[in-house]
Amino acid sequence: MGRGTYMKCFKALSLAAGLVAFAVGAAQSGTVKVIANSSVRADSISADELKGVFLEHTNSLKDGSHVEPVLEKGGPTHEAFVRDYLEKSDAALQIYYRSLVFTGRGSMPKSVGSDAEVVTYVAKTKGAIGYVATGTSAAGVKTLEVK
Amino acid sequence: MFRRVLILAFLFICVGAVFAQDFKLFDRDFQVHGFASQGFVYTNENNWLTMNTSVGSGSAQMTDFGANISVPITDKFRAGAQLYDRNLGQLGKWHPELDWAYASYQLKPWFAIRGGKVKTVLGLYTDTQDLDFLHTFALLPQSMYPTDLRDSTIAHTGGDVYGDIRLKNRMGVLSYTAYAGHREDSKYGGYPYLLKQVPGLIDFTSYGGLQYGGDLRWATPLKGLLVGASRLMEDIDGYGTTTAFGPKVPYHEWSKSDWTNQYYAQYVHDRLQIDSEYRRYWRDQEIYSGLARVQTDVRGWYFAGAYRVTKRLQLGSYYSHYELNVPPFLFQPTLLKAHTYDKVVTGRIDLNRFMNLKVEGHFMAGYGSPPYYPEGFYPSVNPQGLKPATNALILKCGFNF
Secondary structure, three states: OOOOHHHHHHHHHHHHHHHHHHHHHHHHOOOOEEOOOOOOOOOOHHHHHHHHHHOOOEEEEOOOOOOOEEEEEEOOOHHHHHHHOOOOOOOHHHHHHHHHOOOOOOOEEEEEHHHHHHHHHHHHHHOOEEEEOOOOOOOOOOOEEEO | HHHHHHHHHHHHHHHHHHHEEEEOOOOOOEEEEEEEEEEEEEEEEEEEEEEEEOOOOOOEEEEEEEEEEEOOOOOOOEEEEEEEEEEEOOOOOOEEEEEEEEEEEEEEOOEEEEEEEEOOOOOOOOOOOHHHHHHOOOOOOOOOOOHHHHHOOOOOEEEEEEEEOOOOOOOOOEEEEEEEEEEOOOOOOOHHHHOOOHHHHHOEEEEEEEEEEEEEEEEEEEOOOEEOOOEEEEEEEEEEOOOOOOOOOOEEEEEEEEEEEEEEEEEOOOOOEEEEEEEEEEEEEEEEOOOOEEEEEEEEEEEEEEEEOOOOOEEEEEEEEEEEOOOOOOOOOOOOEEEEEEEEEEEEEEOOEEEEEEEEEEEEEEEOOOOEEOOOOOHOOOOOOOOOOOEEEEEEEEEEO
């Protein structure tokens, strides 16, 4: 094979890898949507702000709305959210929350068992913010765009 | 006493299992959490950490537990407290203590205050060193976090200011803590225990003083990389009595200079975690009510790695390096140099979110420098003299809710 053929193969592989990475990224961010109680004024939230809320660095958004996170106890939606938005594994997240609780620097956030329970909890709890699978009915709550 | 504590511990776990997590009172959401751990230690040579670890089949005198309650009073204001109790060989002796109790007020993400008895931020793990279930290892590197000397850095009664500053241009987050307060050591810690024995024969009634310092850590733009530095300064007085010169007479020792510098880095990527820290502790003090002046220069570092092989299994290893120098003084005419080098391997099994088991091997060279400054090995539990190398097996189970 000549040098030109090598370059063509390299470009093709790079393009394929890029497409795969894009597809995986799109699939990840597309599996979860962020929902909030109607008391939350914002319609969108930045990824940094979302991370700050779930890691208990802050309990209010830039517009002043008070927020409190609710998590799922496990499952694919939870795994995807924790990995993509909090950049941790579930085990690391549990250790993180326990380190806050046992040094007095934070509380264990509310956690529930399913998407439906998240929607129910968020709908009835002022300031609640959670995540569910994209296809979940979000009646009674608002969906926040993550920028 | 032991039976009463066991019954209390049992009740504590039962109550915890029933009432764990949340309850509402005065329209506020209270949370109750607790933890307990039980260890077993066997060594082939030398008794370790004041336990009779090399006698018979080892020692199970390694127990601790704690429980806390906390409540957010408003969106920005929260309060809580934690009790802690332990028995580690001759240390702790089941005397419960207030681990932390404070109120905090967060004005902004970048500025908050807390006051009361507060865990001291020093390096990666000083404030969480008792919380076995948070760590891969049954014992954290003893060059940095000596469990027998936990009192010297664990908490202060005073206040902190702290916050997170998000840097522009996605340059990461800077977290700072500055604090000042009073440190008060337990009479059942390693240092009072060491000095109570020959040749010190000092019985402390109080040991503590002013403690102030700060910590700055940077969560860098490189995902998973954290670097930081801490500085701790202290002004310590110890009061008690001594019989070192015959009759019992009042005893006083005080620090002329006492500081700790610590530098650290942590990298977390997926299932891998790597930590490394360096600490220098310098103490210049007057002892025996001003009769002699002694300087102690302690330097330690470690390099640790842990990998989560499966959801339930984590493997880890570290190398811990401890060195101590004591320049010549009245009771020691030549320079004293001592060390402990510890190679460690660990397996941690998470049975579920609340229970874990650990199996850990230590391969140690050296034994610190008794009788001047403790580092795990004490002459009083090694009357036959200390041997140059020690291997240890630790089995530990932990529970938290």
